[in-house]
Amino acid sequence: MARPSFTSSLLKYRVYVTCLVVIILDVVAGVLGIQAEIAQNKARSLRVWIFRCQDPSYQALSLAMAGVVFLALAQVVTNLSTQFVFVRSKEELQRSSSNKQLAVVSLIISWILFIVAFALLVSGAMANSRSRRNCGIYDRRFLSFGGILCFIHGLFSVTYCLYSNASVQDDRNMNTLEPQLPASV
Numbered sequence: 001m002a003r004p005s006f007t008s009s010l011l012k013y014r015v016y017v018t019c020l021v022v023i024i025l026d027v028v029a030g031v032l033g034i035q036a037e038i039a040q041n042k043a044r045s046l047r048v049w050i051f052r053c054q055d056p057s058y059q060a061l062s063l064a065m066a067g068v069v070f071l072a073l074a075q076v077v078t079n080l081s082t083q084f085v086f087v088r089s090k091e092e093l094q095r096s097s098s099n100k101q102l103a104v105v106s107l108i109i110s111w112i113l114f115i116v117a118f119a120l121l122v123s124g125a126m127a128n129s130r131s132r133r134n135c136g137i138y139d140r141r142f143l144s145f146g147g148i149l150c151f152i153h154g155l156f157s158v159t160y161c162l163y164s165n166a167s168v169q170d171d172r173n174m175n176t177l178e179p180q181l182p183a184s185v
Contacts, residue, residue: 015165018081019158025074026154032067033121033147036060040128040143056128064125064143068118071150075114078157083168096167103163106156113153120146 040060085103087093093104124143 012165014081015161018077019161022074022078022157022161023154025070025077026150026157029067029070029074029117029121030147030150030154032063032070033117033124033143033150036063036067036121036124036128037141037143037147039063040124043128056130058128060143061125061128064121064128064146067143067147067150068121068125071114071117071121071153074150074154074157075110078110078161082161082164085164085167099163100167103160103167106160106163110153110156110160113149113156117146117149117153120149 037060040054040057043057043060044055085100085107087096087100087104093101120142124140124146127140127142
């Protein structure tokens with residue numbers, strides 16, 4: 001049995017390091033989102049019947065924006081440091097390996113989670129950027145929901161990293177194992 005080459009073992013470690021960095025960035029983003037929600041809830045508020053007026057919290061604003069930055073960094077690292085999986089048509093996706101299919105599904109879900117978590121964190125931050133009280137009927141939890149989605153985003157981003165690497169390895173193995181035509185006599 002042939003030993004794995006030096007470059008393939010480096011690629012494997014690069015994928016693991018990428019996954020670790022993405023998880024750390026997403027966990028930090030999620031914790032910052034939840035901490036921003038806690039800071040927002042500590043701000044002075046007045047509740048009358050079903051209406052709630054709350055003063056903005058500068059600490060919640062800064063925590064939420066830091067969470068947005070870490071979430072964006074996690075998405076950038078995920079997309080720039082992994083092997084991109086390219087599918088031209090639905091038929092090609094159906095004919096491809098299960099690793100490639102799971103990579104594509106994970107990529108799509110991670111982008112959806114990124115967009116929703118980003119929007120929730122920015123909305124929560126914007127609610128705290130105003131210089132006057134914010135009054136409304138609902139008790140919004142944009143920051144904590146955005147923080148929770150950061151954790152889920154991390155799981156799907158790591159799934160994408162692992163399956164995209166596996167699908168690239170599958171493609172390389174398929175190309176090296178193509179049958180050769182017999183030599184004519």
